[in-house]
Amino acid sequence: MGEGAPEKLEKFLSQAADAARVRVVALEALSGGAVQDNRLLRAEIEGGAFAGKLDAVLRMDAPSRLPASHDRAAEFAILKRAHAAGVKAPEPLWLCADSAVLGRPFFVMRRIEGEAFGHRLAKDAAERGFGERLVAELGEELAKIHAIPWAAPELAFLTAPSQAPARALVAEYRDFLDDLAEPAPSVEWGLAWLERNAPPRGPLAFCHRDFRTGNYLVKDGRLAAVLDWEFAGPGDPDEDLGWFLAKCWRFGRPEREAGGIGARETFVAAYERNAGRAVDRTRLGYWEVMAHVRWAVIALQQAERHASGAEQSLELALTAHVVPELELEILDRTRET
Amino acid sequence: MRPKPSAGELLEIARKTLRGDLLAALPEGRRYEALMAANAIAIAGRVLERGEAPEREELASLARLMGEKDSAIPPDLFSPAEAGFAKAGPATVRERLGILYNRLCDELRAGKIVPGGSRHRAVFAHLRRTALDRLRESNPKALPDG
Incomplete structure (x- = not known):
């Protein structure tokens, strides 16, 4: 963040919150999220509807971006829609599309307390025995997400696939592979199998597209919030x-097949009960x-971003080394020989 | 003669130092980074220890799969013969792998490798062996039993 950033941020926040004065008390890096840059933001607000202490997360565009991810303005619009639909998600407060304030666009959302770190959650769920209740809550929440009405003017940037969603994804991932410097034959093998076995187009739903352990917050064994909406859009539920x-x-x-939790x-x-549709388990x-x-x-x-x-980063660099395990799983599930 | 300890031994002691007292002295919020750094060192150590042999074997297997003659396999990169070989085409094992894998990927994408055929079996066997071999370096804890 450049010189005078706190002052610029305070000025932005004062205007956005319609406050007399805003003092930024803390702005610290939050761990998690190789894709986005999240910071803990604490501020004191004088005057206006938000007067008092603000405990928030400032979510900024990363220096480089994955092609499939939305920018902050789009994610902000999605988060607003999800929050308004009653989904457990952080309340989005203000969007700043102006790069002059912090160097990159960002938005501010209210901070929700809880644990997101996957390994710790999986361990906690096993030791404290809340896993089954939590995955039932997650199934219920996913059904709510799928029911979010997405045909809205403020979400006009979302495009529904014109063909079977699975086929559209195969085409998209092939395009992504073409942009990489080196070939990925095991992934191509998997894509060929996915193309041969693609399910037909059914009713579309609003998909979160990153709904997994590590991307939701848990407080006292209960689901507190679903995070990371940057890939959301219409698709096959x-x-x-x-x-x-x-x-x-x-x-x-x-052995805990639902997210390492339950x-x-x-x-x-739990998803079925709340989604009002039967899930074909063989298709999962x-x-x-x-x-x-x-x-x-x-x-x-x-890995290629690094x-x-x-964008030089140890986390991005190491991500290359999760690929062999994924390849082995892809191959063993698509053997057909 | 290079001094001992060797490169691999240096990486190992660097990793142990990082994972020992240093890790314990770090604030909670920074430990994950230290663990990632230790993991990166461990991967580099395993790759270094195994040397070029795995990729050479991979290239030999891939060349057979793609119907290439043995000439597709470059000789020892550090031998004097290499200078002459380089003129004939892409010199490094990695470049050769890239070229042959691009061809294989084209076939896969064109739907030319379908279940039931012997080529489907051969391609699968090569890819699985290679994935296992990479896993030995990237994350040996995830290797399947047996």
Whole structure:
């Protein structure tokens, strides 16, 4: 952040909150999120509707961006919509599209207390026994997310796939692979299988697209908020279920198939009860392969952000080394020989 | 003669130092970074220890799969013969792998490798062996049993 940033931020916040004066007390890096830059923001607000202490998170565009992710303005609009629909999500407060304030666009949302770190949550859930209740809550919440009305003017930037969503994703991931410096044959193998076995187009839903352990907050064993809305958009609702259940998001607890937290059936049944639709369990396996392929593509993109020099980061660099495990899972689930 | 300890031994003691007292002395919020750094050192150590052999074997297997003659496999990169070989085409193992994998990817994308055929089996076997081999370096804890 450049010289005079706190003053510029205070000025922006005063105007946004319609306050007499805003004093930034703390602005610290928050861990988590290789894609976005999150900071804890504490401020004292004098006057206006927000008068008092502000405990918030400032979410900024990262120096480089994944092609599939929304920018902050789009994510802010999505978060507003989700919050208004009653989904457990942080309350979005203000968007600053002006790069002159902090160097990059950002938005501010109210901070919600809770644990997001996947390994710690998986351990806590096992030791304290709240896993089944939590995955039932998560299933219920995902059903609410899928019901978010997305055909709204402020979400006009979202585009629905014109073909079967699975086929659209295969095409998208192939495009992403084409932009990488080196070939990824095991991922191509997976994409060929996904193309041959693609489910037909069904009713679309508003998908979160990053609904997994690590991207929600838990407080006292209960779901507090769903985070990271930067990939959300219309798609096949089973995509979100497959992403949540995929083996790559179980944080060292592979036997707990729902996000390393609880049982698969608890999650799926809770989703079904609240979504008002039956889930074809045999089809979820397809979307779990899609999940591994997608994570592999994203991991390769992350690694290239580092390797190309666009954004030097240890976390991005190490992401390249999650790929072999994903490849093995893709291959073993698509063997057919 | 290079001094002992070797590069691999240096990485190992650097990793141990990082994971020992240093980690404990760090504030809670910075420990994850230190663990990531230790992991990066461990991966580099395993790659260094195994040397070029895995990628050479991968290239030999891939060249057979793609119907290339043995000439697709470059000789020892550090031998004098390399200078002559380089003129004939892409010199490094990595470049050769890239070229042949691009061809394989084109076939996969064109839907030419379908279940039931012997080529489908051969491609699968090569990719799986290679993924396992990479996993030995990237994250050996995730290797399947047996």
